[in-house]
């Protein structure tokens with residue numbers, strides 16, 4: 001890992017006023033975000049909120065329409081290889097491995113920014129590559145041990161199970177010795193055991209001195225893992241804070257459930273409808289037979305429209321997790 005000074009409070013990442021427009025669509029609007037050494041920061045938001053676009057701005061895949069991205073205080077040019085060289089690595093929402101290369105070779109490719117031989121030399125195994133090969137191989141094996149893939153080093157990456165491929169992506173990203181790792185939906189498509197293992201892996205990455213910024217739809221994962229969470233909605237940062245603060249914020253719940261929150265357009269009307277339905281539910285069961293009253297009460301509770309004040313974070317979690325499942329089935 002890159003040596004980090006854990007005592008410093010200056011951020012590894014400083015994104016300032018990042019805006020990304022595609023024609024008439026503003027996918028990301030003036031977003032500020034800092035990540036400090038030793039932190040795990042979550043970036044959440046409904047589908048289409050602009051999370052991946054923001055990542056693409058951070059890593060130089062997109063040139064932001066406005067704003068700047070700095071790594072350890074130095075503003076980065078929006079060029080992916082320079083961003084990686086500076087110390088930011090990433091994984092992608094859709095796995096991007098070299099399918100016909102071995103697990104070890106995939107990690108070695110990820111090391112090319114830290115060897116003077118470069119990518120082509122690594123791919124073509126030129127003489128310069130051979131000189132650096134031993135050291136790179138040792139580092140790559142270390143990372144495979146770290147991610148639990150050492151026994152698969154000689155396997156073709158396409159033969160790995162899905163969860164292992166995700167781990168290999170992380171190992172490859174770590175091969176550039178980043179000070180900041182960006183993970184885009186690292187648990188998408190994983191079962192609960194794999195998700196739990198990924199959580200442990202991210203903690204271990206942080207403990208080794210690499211700060212982490214992670215996009216994820218699995219709210220349980222995010223709120224267990226992150227020191228801080230930022231929420232994007234329609235390209236804008238809605239709120240940023242600790243897991244406790246964010247998961248109990250009505251606006252976050254509303255953004256996930258699609259229900260209005262206090263002060264939102266239509267909130268007054270929604271409150272009137274809720275009150276009217278509550279009144280109707282009260283009047284209804286009393287007139288009915290005693291045998292019906294239990295089930296009618298239950299119906300009044302379950303069947304009422306989502307009340308922003310009564311919505312619970314758990315509901316938001318479940319909703320978000322359902323969203324993830326659906327996306328996975330779609331082949332994300």
Ligand SMILES: Nc1ncnc2c1ncn2[C@@H]1O[C@H](COP(=O)(O)OP(=O)(O)OP(=O)(O)O)[C@@H](O)[C@H]1O
Nearest residue numbers: 022025027045046047048049050051052053054093
């Ligand atoms: N290259 C592009 N050209 C035009 N529009 C784009 C492009 N990339 C993203 N968008 C649009 O920008 C908006 C934000 O998309 P983005 O993929 O960043 O959202 P997201 O929060 O990552 O969503 P998800 O959780 O579904 O991955 C969407 O409306 C999307 O259609």
